[in-house]
Amino acid sequence: MHTQFDVIVVGGSFAGLSAAMQLARARRRVLVIDAKKPRNRFAAHSHGFFGQDGKSPADIVNEATAQLAKYPTAEIVTAEAETSRRIDGQFDVTLQDGRTFTAARIVLATGVRDELPALPGLVERWGTSVLHCPYCHGYEVADRRLGVLATNSLSLHQALLLPDWGPTTLFTQGAFEPDVQEQAQLDARGVVVERSSVVEVLGDVPHIAGLRLADGRVVDIDALFVGPTTHMASSLATQLGCEFDDGPMGKVIRVDELKQTSVAGVFAAGDAATAWANASFAAAAGVTAGIAVHRSLIFTR
Template sequence: METHFDVIVIGGSFAGLSAAMQLARARRRVLVLDGGRPRNRFAPHSHGFFGQDGKTPADIIRDARSQLLAYPTARVAITEALTAEREAGRFVVTCADGTSSSADRLILATGMRDDLPALPGLEARWGHSVLHCPYCHGYEVADKQLGVLATHPLSFHQAMLVPDWGPTTWFTQGIVEPTADETALLEARHVRIEASRVVEVLGNAPEMTGVRLADGRVVGIDALFVAPRTHQASPLAQQLGCALKDGALGSFLVVDDGKQTSVPGVFAAGDAATEWANATFASAAGVTAGVAAHRSLIFGL
């Protein structure tokens, strides 16, 4: 039998649980559907998240879920949401476990999927010695030999940032040709520019000792920063007809100041709805979405 809720939150990581908490505290019936594959599951620890620094992502989620379920109007189901559609003024969501639920509002906290460059040894080290964000992981590799692997033209900005954590080599991969002004800025930051492509990551995974270049040379590198291409982790936003915007690395959901998408009644928070992926940003966006969804139940759309 289909169960009806005030709000269904799809995605049970930092953004989704933060959204659900606001609704549970407003004594609204809220269901969180969690497929159990958060984007940060590859990282051994989460850093830079106020009050949670150094904890594993799994521990943060477990504790937050336990706190949410202390509220009697909150439910969490560990299952993947497969379809979402609007029927007779409400949203109906069907799940991989065969269940179906409906709600007056939806919050999509479905996250993004990272597509790493097809480079031998990269995927096995993702989240450990192959990293995406110096603010999240730079402190833990400080003063080691660091690399930045270009995946898009804006890689220059990452190459400029990383030297604050250690000596840096920028591997342009034939993707970026720095201008004279950019080269001067990088040299002032003591960044070594390497034009020969990286063809292999070396060392005993998940650690690394260096990278092999196309010309046969080996460069000693202890950690490599990579900005992967991204894709929506779930097809639900497209099913519902939510508008997307192209970003430097992938498309993200368009939302207003209250995190409402282009589809009335559908809100979105977290990595799926921003170019600025970060645990704290995701949680804050979830709070905004939860409050806005609650207000829309009272004041209308």
Template sequence: MQYDVIIVGGSFAGLSAALQLARARRQVLLVDAARPRNRYAAHAHGFLGQDGVPPQEIVARAREQLARYPTVAFLDDEALQAAPVDGGFELVLAAGQRVRGARLILATGMRDELPALPGLQERWGQTVLHCPYCHGYEVAGEPLGVLAAHPMSAHQALLLPDWGPTTYFTQGQYEPSPEEARHLAARGVRLERTPVVRLLGEAPALRGVALADGRQVPVHALFVASRTHMASPLAGQLGCAFDEGPLGPVIRVDELKQTTVPGVFAAGDASTPMSNATLASASGVMAGICAHRSLVMA
């Protein structure tokens, strides 16, 4: 079967795109490997109408609603390869199936790479966090830390005192500029230049960090900017251009979510350095509408 649009990725962006196309009565295939970036978080926050709801529950409810539309099909599989073919694009799935669509929406997401510090991964999404807007409220009032992993980490430390007393751990690598240091001091942020070598407490809980000189600093949540990588090779296989974001590459798109490859759209975290549930959903809406418009205009 030739679909009008194949969407790869079934989290907030992909589901939002599928809903627009379903309501336009187009034949849509949603391919999902069920490895969303937010799978480590117990709850979604800051998402209007869904605040505090587990991400898996939001996805399950959305899929249930989508299934009511007769033109939507689901494949719970991983798309391994993508290539242009006459009239559109062909995907090869992990199970060996090949599927074709006239348009392609990549909502494939990102993979996070944390600093090489023991204890971070098993706390990721619970007490080791990336976004104060997503998770700060739940840890507010407790001693907080920012583990420097990027030149923008000082900016993260500037934000955090609105949620709690903050220590900025430079790791001996990401010293704030004189201007940043003045702003951090004005915000009451404590600077710690001795590197963190170990996290304290039984994961996923966190009660503090151990420093290289033997000291311990009380910290109940640690914010860190992960390096980001494409979770899927499809955009590269298709020849899509990338832009270098502050934490890693993102697929280059225009205001209509069109990539540099005609007929291929991108949505969600893979297409923007701003990762947020609401923004991902909104970009999926735009990608779905614009993919439909491209079919009409063709």
């Protein structure tokens, strides 16, 4: 294993591997550091991703990793990157086991961590019957009884989308109260608004039989959509001094159209750098970052 690279990519899922592939094909020495803790590890299948519909996220990543490993200038290490710093125009990345690697550029594809509301029964069903994205999972629960657990005003958007997949109930949870215009939109879409708070998810895990409300009633629901709060899965962007923007679910790393962060030589792609969480978006962002990094090695010093 070498210690000096052109580029270090931290994160080996859809965004990171896409970035690394561009760099390996440009015959640059690229190291991918991956802790094997992708955000989508709780989902059994990935949907809506061109040419990969229905495959498990793990199978997609394993296949892409094997393809990348065939390029002689690419190396992959399974470990967690703990610290990073810039020294004399180069970037050091140190792993939890103490190994340190250096590169001229770094791509942060470190992802985010989801925080769900503190409600009994949510976490153990996450990715199966407790879901986030209707475009990723809506088809699989179509024509069933769907619920939206409000976490903020953006839950209105989720509730207005979901009737295309099935009958929908919006549980406001005291986090959101529709105004007159919003209520009219919900009525037009046939969304039922329930203001008594959900206190428990019922049924045999991973399935949902219903939701127990604070007033004692039980509402029959088969799948529940929730907008989680997101947190950076890694502190590397903060360590390197990257600036952040406030996204609808949490902070995201600030990048320009070429995925360059506010720190010269540091690029970011994937869920850590966008509020639009989607496998296709992540892969496309990784391609953009990989090409931009390669060009930066040639045209800027």
